[in-house]
Amino acid sequence: MITLINNFKQHLFMCVNFVWVLIRLCYIHVKKIILFRKSRDLYGGIECISMKTSKSSSRLEYIPIPKKIFILVDDIIVLQKKIIVDVGQSVLLGQVLSLGYKHIAPIHSPVSGIVTKISQKKYNFFLNKRFSIINIRSDGKDTKIDSILMSNYKKFSPDEIIQLIYNSGVVGLGGAGFLSSKKLQYSIGNAHTLVVNAAESEPYITSDDCLIRNFAQEVIQGCQIIVWILKIKCVLIAIEDDKNIAYIKIKKEIKAFPNYKIYKIKRIYPSGSSKQLIKILFNKEVPLGKHSTSLGIVVFNVSTIFSIKRAVINGEPLIERIVTLSDRRLSYQKNILVRVGTPINYILKKCNINYKDNSVVIGGPITGLIIDDLSFPILKTSNNILCLELNFMDNRLESPCIRCTACSRTCPMRLLPEQLYFYSKSFDHNKSREYHINECIECGICEQVCPSNIPLLRYFRKEKLKLNEIIFKENMSKKFKKLFVSRQSRLNSSGLINENIIYSSNNLDRVLDKKVVCNTDIEYITIEKSQFMRKKELEESIARAKLKRNIE
Amino acid sequence: MLYSICFFSILSIFFGFLINYVLYYYSIDSDPIIDKIDELLPQTQCAQCDYPGCYAYASAIGNNNERIDKCIPGGNEVVFKISSLLNNDELEYNCMNSSNDVFSKIAIIDEENCVGCSKCRLICPVDAIVGSYNFMHTILPHMCTGCNLCISICPTNCIKEKKISYDYVN
Numbered sequence: 001m002i003t004l005i006n007n008f009k010q011h012l013f014m015c016v017n018f019v020w021v022l023i024r025l026c027y028i029h030v031k032k033i034i035l036f037r038k039s040r041d042l043y044g045g046i047e048c049i050s051m052k053t054s055k056s057s058s059r060l061e062y063i064p065i066p067k068k069i070f071i072l073v074d075d076i077i078v079l080q081k082k083i084i085v086d087v088g089q090s091v092l093l094g095q096v097l098s099l100g101y102k103h104i105a106p107i108h109s110p111v112s113g114i115v116t117k118i119s120q121k122k123y124n125f126f127l128n129k130r131f132s133i134i135n136i137r138s139d140g141k142d143t144k145i146d147s148i149l150m151s152n153y154k155k156f157s158p159d160e161i162i163q164l165i166y167n168s169g170v171v172g173l174g175g176a177g178f179l180s181s182k183k184l185q186y187s188i189g190n191a192h193t194l195v196v197n198a199a200e201s202e203p204y205i206t207s208d209d210c211l212i213r214n215f216a217q218e219v220i221q222g223c224q225i226i227v228w229i230l231k232i233k234c235v236l237i238a239i240e241d242d243k244n245i246a247y248i249k250i251k252k253e254i255k256a257f258p259n260y261k262i263y264k265i266k267r268i269y270p271s272g273s274s275k276q277l278i279k280i281l282f283n284k285e286v287p288l289g290k291h292s293t294s295l296g297i298v299v300f301n302v303s304t305i306f307s308i309k310r311a312v313i314n315g316e317p318l319i320e321r322i323v324t325l326s327d328r329r330l331s332y333q334k335n336i337l338v339r340v341g342t343p344i345n346y347i348l349k350k351c352n353i354n355y356k357d358n359s360v361v362i363g364g365p366i367t368g369l370i371i372d373d374l375s376f377p378i379l380k381t382s383n384n385i386l387c388l389e390l391n392f393m394d395n396r397l398e399s400p401c402i403r404c405t406a407c408s409r410t411c412p413m414r415l416l417p418e419q420l421y422f423y424s425k426s427f428d429h430n431k432s433r434e435y436h437i438n439e440c441i442e443c444g445i446c447e448q449v450c451p452s453n454i455p456l457l458r459y460f461r462k463e464k465l466k467l468n469e470i471i472f473k474e475n476m477s478k479k480f481k482k483l484f485v486s487r488q489s490r491l492n493s494s495g496l497i498n499e500n501i502i503y504s505s506n507n508l509d510r511v512l513d514k515k516v517v518c519n520t521d522i523e524y525i526t527i528e529k530s531q532f533m534r535k536k537e538l539e540e541s542i543a544r545a546k547l548k549r550n551i552e
Numbered sequence: 553m554l555y556s557i558c559f560f561s562i563l564s565i566f567f568g569f570l571i572n573y574v575l576y577y578y579s580i581d582s583d584p585i586i587d588k589i590d591e592l593l594p595q596t597q598c599a600q601c602d603y604p605g606c607y608a609y610a611s612a613i614g615n616n617n618e619r620i621d622k623c624i625p626g627g628n629e630v631v632f633k634i635s636s637l638l639n640n641d642e643l644e645y646n647c648m649n650s651s652n653d654v655f656s657k658i659a660i661i662d663e664e665n666c667v668g669c670s671k672c673r674l675i676c677p678v679d680a681i682v683g684s685y686n687f688m689h690t691i692l693p694h695m696c697t698g699c700n701l702c703i704s705i706c707p708t709n710c711i712k713e714k715k716i717s718y719d720y721v722n
Contacts, residue, residue: 477596480597480678483679484597484606484678486679533707
């Protein structure tokens with residue numbers, strides 16, 4: 001009897017113990033998942049000190065329209081002969097200056113006036129590429145051109161609206177400048193959520209905050225246009241947690257719509273980039289070499305949505321944008337509405353800033369470009385002008401890498417910048433392609449963290465350009481080989497192959513005593529050859545004349 | 553004794569058939585090494601290496617021990633790639649001109665001065681020139697390799713080369 005009870009006790013104890021262990025395991029698992037989601041929302045990244053004053057973003061300021069306006073046009077458009085206007089032609093506000101081509105949007109005139117000059121110029125700091133510039137002198141009247149109105153946009157088909165968005169020249173205003181009409185076209189039928197990106201992670205910029213505070217209603221209207229085009233189910237608006245007034249203003253507008261939501265995000269630096277934003281909001285990672293639409297998510301910047309609304313309902317093309325002007329010590333910070341193409345020194349003059357003792361940076365302080373030529377105009381993608389002290393770069397001399405791996409610990413894309421630096425320095429293109437240099441989003445954190453002040457971004461940009469060139473050459477050589485093989489087979493089948501023409505050991509080269517023809521002395525050869533041909537023709541004609549005489 | 557002779561004779565006949573079958577049906581038309589060298593070359597067919605085309609130069613390297621560094625548009629990169637492919641350690645490399653960028657150039661005909669001799673149309677290795685005898689000729693820019701063969705053959709000197717950006721051809 002006692003043994004039976006003892007046995008029963010043991011069994012009961014075992015069962016309780018087992019259940020207790022099971023419960024504990026489950027608890028640990030659940031806790032782990034919850035903790036993991038909360039703590040690890042973004043790999044890497046740095047926390048910058050916010051250099052934003054709330055005064056600056058509450059008010060929008062205007063400056064008078066400048067007399068001279070410069071508009072940058074890419075070299076491809078000039079080669080394709082897509083520029084419509086001529087020198088001396090009078091232009092109205094909103095008139096098309098040049099048509100679009102492939103991934104470049106059409107450009108509109110921001111003022112009414114006369115086209116004075118179309119010249120070419122090369123900027124050393126900006127892509128090292130030759131641009132052509134359209135100069136316009138404004139008459140100060142701002143007479144508009146007649147435009148199409150689609151205020152009741154539900155009558156039209158989605159394709160027509162997308163075509164209108166393309167025709168009014170809307171590009172992504174976050175910084176990359178991707179065509180937003182193309183983004184819409186790709187995601188028809190694929191997307192189910194729209195993410196509105198209002199997170200500006202760079203420390204000085206407040207232009208998006210200013211836009212939401214002043215035009216919150218129009219932003220929501222722009223969202224509704226995109227929702228109607230793509231038939232989207234829910235909309236998420238992501239705002240940083242220090243923008244309280246903008247948060248309240250949008251929440252008032254949203255109340256009528258049940259499928260709109262706002263999220264507050266922590267202020268970590270590369271959270272403004274689209275892939276990082278998806279990682280924070282959904283805890284999903286975009287796969288390698290793919291766009292965010294493959295997950296069914298479309299990301300648009302706030303100012304892009306605002307300009308889409310302006311294009312569709314008001315019929316205005318993209319000719320003006322909000323730019324933040326700031327100093328390093330925050331003695332002034334303003335948001336101004338500027339026409340595209342206004343030269344920078346004009347803006348600085350109007351705001352009473354002494355630009356001769358300062359060096360000027362376009363874009364944010366981390367990824368921006370230092371400008372030498374102050375007549376550089378404002379582009380569609382530039383959202384910030386920063387004035388810094390003249391000698392702030394003095395103590396940033398480049399010193400050798402010490403392999404501290406600080407950069408690879410903070411890289412938000414989980415790349416190895418330290419390895420990529422060595423490969424790009426030694427021109428090892430195959431290795432750098434293996435280590436996914438094309439996935440770099442150029443956030444510039446590695447450059448900020450680096451203790452020996454290596455300009456890593458500059459190396460990566462150069463390496464990317466070089467890789468593009470190599471891929472282009474490979475594609476071209478494949479194409480050429482196809483063409484050559486098809487020609488060869490054609491000649492063989494028809495029996496027309498003439499070896500004398502193709503071989504370089506023909507009559508002409510034997511005379512010139514030169515077998516290898518270099519590209520450099522082509523001109524010299526052409527002159528000599530033409531002289532030789534003339535001599536030969538003369539001799540032939542003399543011989544023909546003699547023959548004729550003999551027959552007669 | 554007789555069994556073994558019969559066995560091996562039947563076996564040899566069987567293998568003979570098998571070898572012939574394999575040779576007939578799985579025969580390789582071209583030398584694989586020459587094809588690999590041909591893939592490394594830039595395929596402009598410019599004939600600056602003293603051979604009519606890129607495949608002829610590749611076969612000369614494979615069969616006749618031709619020098620590696622004759623490809624002018626390929627430049628240094630192609631020389632190093634071919635030398636690593638052939639395991640050629642003793643590379644006596646006198647630095648010739650660095651890679652001449654033919655990919656970003658195309659030829660353009662001055663169409664007013666063209667007399668229609670159709671010499672350029674015959675010599676073009678990729679059929680990029682359109683036209684017929686005694687009529688005006690033009691170059692299709694998407695097919696032009698920039699090899700400059702037509703420039704040296706034109707009797708009236710009306711073909712010129714022009715630089716373009718990479719995006720234009722894409």
